[in-house]
Amino acid sequence: MAYISKRLPIKLRIFQYDEGYMAMAHDGTCGVHNCYADTEEAAEKLAITRLMEKLQKQQTQK
Structure with missing residues (x-):
């Protein structure tokens, strides 16, 4: 598990899956998974990108 920054504590987990990798990320309020x-x-970047997009979408809906 990795924390990306102190300001925005994102927890990230990366698993080896078949011939590639799968990543999951969450910040305590929402999360993403199945980032192959x-x-x-690449799995790490994909998980972080999807989480940031999801967080921005939630902020615009408020």
């Missing part, structure tokens, strides 16, 4: 990629770094 060929490399560990």
